[in-house]
Amino acid sequence: MKKNLSIATGIILILLVLAMWGLSFVYMPYPPNEMNISERFLKPDFDSEHILGTDNFGRDILSRLMYGSRNVLLVGIGSVTLGTTFGIALGAVAAMLKKAASSVIMRIMDGLMSFPGILLALMIVTVAGKGLKGSIIAIAIFMIPVFARLVYSMILDTENLLYIKAAKSYGTTNSKIFFKHFVPAMLPKLVTQYSSAIGSAVMIETSLSFLGLGIQPPYASWGLMLSESRQYFLTYPYLAVAPGIAIIITILGFNLIGDGLNDMLINRRSHDE
């Protein structure tokens, strides 16, 4: 019951975000970067033309929110997908190669993981450059060790199982064993981890943008909007509210889905035993 509620809530939240994202391609009340100094600092008003108000440059907040969702999702989902692919590949290679090669790979992973996410992202961004591309690369690199480790340990766990031995006994090749037997066994955990990872990725992205290392002005990004709202926080607090809530909903949504899937997994395991 509890887990279903988790997943359901998470899905609803994400659907909201996706709706906003989808809508942004079809219709935005105003061009998100269009400035209109005469209409700056308008308070949110459902009856007006600017439902969520305008910022310090007179740009429509709702439109910027919608446009920002594109970047958030692109970076969030894109970086995790990239990181997952490389992570799985590395973990699988390490598990199947054994000894020297695997030690080297896994120790590098350990090294990467010992950095706090933001710090690592900062370091990589200075090399890879700011903006969209840099953010995606930085976060992807952060995600790689997580998945590499997961896949590595799962393969080692499954390797000694009797049914793998049986598969080998009728001649199944290593690659076939990987795709036919390891992958289905790992999929539930991987999907769960993927979901939670997107939540983390969004958090890191907004942090990067907040620090000015992510999406660059004048483009809209929620983290950037938050950052820009700092100056005016005492006089115009509403500037922080919209992006703040959007960020919370997105991260919460993905994390809830991840948690819910995790609970479901644990329960399924114990029923099998």
Next chain:
Amino acid sequence: MSIEENKSVITAKNIRKEYVVKKHFLTGKVKEKVAAVKSVNFIVEEGKTLGIVGESGSGKSTTGEIVGGLQKPTYGSVYYYGKNIAEMTAEEHKEYRRNVQFIFQDPQGSMDPNYKIGEIISMPLFTLNIARDKKEANKMVDEILAKVGLDLNIKNKYPSEISGGQCQRAAIARALIVSPKVIICDEPVSALDVSIQAQIVNLLKKLQKELNIAYIFISHDIGVVNYMSDTIIVMQNGAVVEAGDAKHVLLHPAEEYTKKLLDSAIVN
């Protein structure tokens, strides 16, 4: 290779398996090894059963895995119809893989829980390129299920949904579907209920007669080994303690250890 050995399905010559227990920290030089299998020799003839009896730690399972190609021996060789399996070409190796199959002690454990029984039984057909498409495979699965006495609707069940006895029958079906010459049975009935053990043993014997399959029957249960085997080797601590015609060895054991095994078996 004598003529006799060339004709036998499996010949094991001087099989020895060592594991490294201690290595020098820096140089990697081996300081201590232990031999799980010390020196095993036997032949298995077509359509006959070789029983391997021993307790846990005797090396019988390791021997079975080496003969079936799941492990490489440290020394010694395994021959399939006189051909050394370590020196086979890819084609010959495929032939050997097809003709030497396994069934294991834990029937449910030997099957991937993510697949249905029907798929599990048909997997070797695709791996070994025996069936050309799903339709042909399906037909072969149906035929083999009838042979092992299972209902066709078991194809849609998962291993966790059926009993141990049914699962072992499915495992036998999987081993049989490729028409092997040898099936290596590693404690095939030890984990099953007593009333089911007889079912499986009877099935194995029936199939042997019908299809002229050889078995290497590994077990710690002397009663069952006695019933199944034509020839037998008794293993203790990795070495063969006694070997010969099953009836002879078990009714007139020469060695102390064999006598001890028999004595404790009468407990059952």
Next chain:
Amino acid sequence: MNEIINDNTVILKKLHVSDAVGNTLVSSSSMNIEKGEIFGLVGESGSGKTLTAKSLINLLPDDLIFSADEMIVAGKNMLEISLRDKKAHIGKNAGYIPQNTVFFLHPMIKIKNQIADGFIDHTNNNKKEALVKAEGILSKVGFSNPKLVLNYYPWQLSGGMRQRINIAMALMNDPKLIVADEPTTALDSTVQKQVMELFRSINEELNISILLISHDLGLVKNYSHSLAVMYAGVVVESGTTKSVFENPKHPYTQLLIDIIPTMKIKKTEPLAEIPGYVQEKGRDTKGCLFRNRCPKAMEICETYVKEHEEDGHYFRCNLD
């Protein structure tokens, strides 16, 4: 009800166990274990023998519900006692030997630091006194150097040795009843005999009742004084080992006896087998649960099963 005080170690009448959803797992099972007796409880997987034994010593999983007309263990009525008193009574008077020797002992703790836990809890002794007793018992169960063994970790011992430690632990409290759940199934055949002989000597010397759970009728034949045979959650036959083996009344018992493998089997004939398999569901019927596999089943077996008892030999079958 008779007023005679009976010093049977276990008196169980009509035990019923079901799960949280309402499925019957054990129904209407009764048995009596006399003082100083080895009682064999025989059945295959799904027969309910483990659940029956566990219900006696408060080891039933939390999500299962049980009820009985009478349940007296080591002199106390288990049905009218608080949970706390039950735990204390069972802790003091009963011991449990598991099938799996590995997981019963904490792998990271030395033997000397776990063997006396139950003893110290339930009696007023301290650890020093407990270890003295432990040494004595370890010697009794066959260790030639108890002091050395006490300093071992469980992983340093073989399966047979660990089982003997489990038995020693159970003996620490001088129990009246030991429940041994398939104690030798996971052991090698030569070690099996050693452990069973140990049970026999404990029983003869210390007069401790032993409830021996096993799927192996041959084992039970050689070591128990009385036995009960269970099928699909029901006791189908019980009595002294002698009378049940000499005159087995229930077709299932007869078949089980037939299929005990001996060295004298003719290799050219198929082994006696029982076709089919135990049904998991639908155990609520009033009819006989064995009817689908019984070679002598009759129409009346669908709806009714007759119970017989003569001279302590009980069986449930419509045949006479």
